[in-house]
Amino acid sequence: MASLTIPSTNTCSSPLYTTLVGKFDYVKDDRLSYSTSKGKHRGLTIVNVASKPRPLVFPAPEQPPTAVQSGGKLAAWTSVKQERWEGELQVEGEIPSWLNGTYLRNGPGLWNLGDYNFRHLFDGYATLVRLYFKNGRVVMGHRQIESEAYKAAKKNNKLCYREFSEVPKTDNFLAYIGDMAKLFSGASLTDNANTGVIKLGDGRVVCLTETIKGSIVVNPDTLDTIGRFQYEDNLGGLIHSAHPIVTDEEFITLLPDLINPGYLVVKMEPGTNERKVIGRVNCRGGPSPGWVHSFPVTEHYVIVPEMPLRYCAQNLLRAEPTPLYKFEWHPESKGFMHVMCKASGNIVASVEVPLYVTFHFINAYEETDEDGRIKAVIADCCEHSADTTILEKLKLQNLRSFNGEDVLPDARVGRFTIPLDGSPNGNLEAALNPNEHGKGMDMCSINPNYLGKKYRYAYSCGAKRPCNFPNTLTKIDLMEKKAKNWHDEGSIPSEPFFVPRPGATTEDDGVVISIISGKNGEGYALVLDGSSFEEIARAKFPYGLPYGLHGCWVPKK
Numbered sequence: 001m002a003s004l005t006i007p008s009t010n011t012c013s014s015p016l017y018t019t020l021v022g023k024f025d026y027v028k029d030d031r032l033s034y035s036t037s038k039g040k041h042r043g044l045t046i047v048n049v050a051s052k053p054r055p056l057v058f059p060a061p062e063q064p065p066t067a068v069q070s071g072g073k074l075a076a077w078t079s080v081k082q083e084r085w086e087g088e089l090q091v092e093g094e095i096p097s098w099l100n101g102t103y104l105r106n107g108p109g110l111w112n113l114g115d116y117n118f119r120h121l122f123d124g125y126a127t128l129v130r131l132y133f134k135n136g137r138v139v140m141g142h143r144q145i146e147s148e149a150y151k152a153a154k155k156n157n158k159l160c161y162r163e164f165s166e167v168p169k170t171d172n173f174l175a176y177i178g179d180m181a182k183l184f185s186g187a188s189l190t191d192n193a194n195t196g197v198i199k200l201g202d203g204r205v206v207c208l209t210e211t212i213k214g215s216i217v218v219n220p221d222t223l224d225t226i227g228r229f230q231y232e233d234n235l236g237g238l239i240h241s242a243h244p245i246v247t248d249e250e251f252i253t254l255l256p257d258l259i260n261p262g263y264l265v266v267k268m269e270p271g272t273n274e275r276k277v278i279g280r281v282n283c284r285g286g287p288s289p290g291w292v293h294s295f296p297v298t299e300h301y302v303i304v305p306e307m308p309l310r311y312c313a314q315n316l317l318r319a320e321p322t323p324l325y326k327f328e329w330h331p332e333s334k335g336f337m338h339v340m341c342k343a344s345g346n347i348v349a350s351v352e353v354p355l356y357v358t359f360h361f362i363n364a365y366e367e368t369d370e371d372g373r374i375k376a377v378i379a380d381c382c383e384h385s386a387d388t389t390i391l392e393k394l395k396l397q398n399l400r401s402f403n404g405e406d407v408l409p410d411a412r413v414g415r416f417t418i419p420l421d422g423s424p425n426g427n428l429e430a431a432l433n434p435n436e437h438g439k440g441m442d443m444c445s446i447n448p449n450y451l452g453k454k455y456r457y458a459y460s461c462g463a464k465r466p467c468n469f470p471n472t473l474t475k476i477d478l479m480e481k482k483a484k485n486w487h488d489e490g491s492i493p494s495e496p497f498f499v500p501r502p503g504a505t506t507e508d509d510g511v512v513i514s515i516i517s518g519k520n521g522e523g524y525a526l527v528l529d530g531s532s533f534e535e536i537a538r539a540k541f542p543y544g545l546p547y548g549l550h551g552c553w554v555p556k557k
């Protein structure tokens, strides 16, 4: 058996910088096993193994583009300036000494191939950002994820795989037929893992998107792409929810079934690559399942949303994007919420609910009566007032052309009440007056210790109008029905990510991390106190970074 040690690739002399130096062993069928201090991980396909040490910083760290060189204007919707960078940041304010670990944020940060510009926010090639906190100091790094889609685009200088809205051009009819076959086999789908990043219970860090093949293992210390996460089971399928539920003990996700409309609810034990079926939900309406970008869980149940915005086979086949991309709005098919018991896979409730549109569920919990019997499930989401136009508003052209006009559709914290007494209908209403957060609402986080439990606080992006995109950070108090907002004129903050203080006794004892694109092209990491929601520190980047989507926290080992 040959073996190859990953070189310690950095040339950065930052005292805070650490690398995880792993050892790959070749095994049969081109798979690798990867050993780190955490143990041996199997089932990775080789994507990129450096044969000799490469500089981590490209170009040299002394000359990163400055905010002024970045154009002096908002960097959020512009492609990342270079493939990678790393360096220690100057901190203004004080980062709590307990905040030791790595915040990772993923997102679609590269939206052009030469002169060809992608059209939708979700099309960009994945840019992973790392903020390494240690004893009050911060090292930032960013790097492109080396998916097959990204590498092929770079090599051929053209789009080679189907992205969220972009489809590679075919030269002739024969090629078109070949492309259709590749669509059905999944070969032409992207593996551009540009949506989120998760830390599995066994320590592996995986970047994700909605295609199953776009699950890519990365090294959280070097941001190296380690390889594709291979699910070792026979479940097949091509797509899954972008947001699995991940804790140290569980990984649960939904696999939409486009052939027999429904969803498989599956789980995977830490340390394995095998998903096992918990149960199946059959759709109650429509020709196809509703889009499931995310879903919530409670302590005992998995909640399966069936949104009237449904996957659309015809739109999947189109070369040019439609206003709803690969989806279709089916109000006549109604909206539903299904509740499945985690232990048995039985469906304990399936209710019709008012029409809704959401990307992100916030949390869910069980409501009990005075005898402790569960009478309902409450599920909260960032709800776009059943208005699908939000998808088009996220076109880059719209995001780049803000002229002072208020064009962001209204959104709210949509609270579903799902009775467990056999009633046919569930309820959906705003959990607080949406004016509290400027009627903008998306990109949420909670204290992870309250996942699936009754909770009080959510952190999210809201709106200060006029705007074309959520431009505030908002702390929502679901008990008092109040919000506290952070805003910096002209800047765009990304998902506020809550990190609890170890040993915390209150729900909001911790910090909130967000990456801000400032109006003059600058960028910085912002740390807010979770309780007061006041700024406690910021660390300026050498240049503004593109907008990013979702993050995760990897505590210090």
Ligand SMILES: CC(=O)/C=C/C=C(C)/C=C/C1=C(C)CCCC1(C)C
Pocket (backbone or CB within 6 Å): 108, 121, 122, 123, 162, 163, 164, 189, 190, 194, 195, 209, 210, 211, 239, 242, 316, 326
């Ligand atoms: C970035 C984000 O939030 C969502 C990304 C979604 C993607 C890349 C979806 C891709 C898809 C295809 C390429 C074909 C099949 C349908 C679908 C899952 C929408």
Ligand SMILES: CC(/C=C/C=O)=C\C=C\C=O
Pocket (backbone or CB within 6 Å): 195, 359, 390, 411, 440, 441, 442, 443, 469, 470, 549
């Ligand atoms: C950024 C976003 C919606 C903002 C609208 O208010 C949605 C992102 C979805 C994917 O993660």
Ligand SMILES: [Fe+2]
Pocket (backbone or CB within 6 Å): 195, 242, 243, 293, 359, 360, 549, 550
């Ligand atoms: Fe998302």
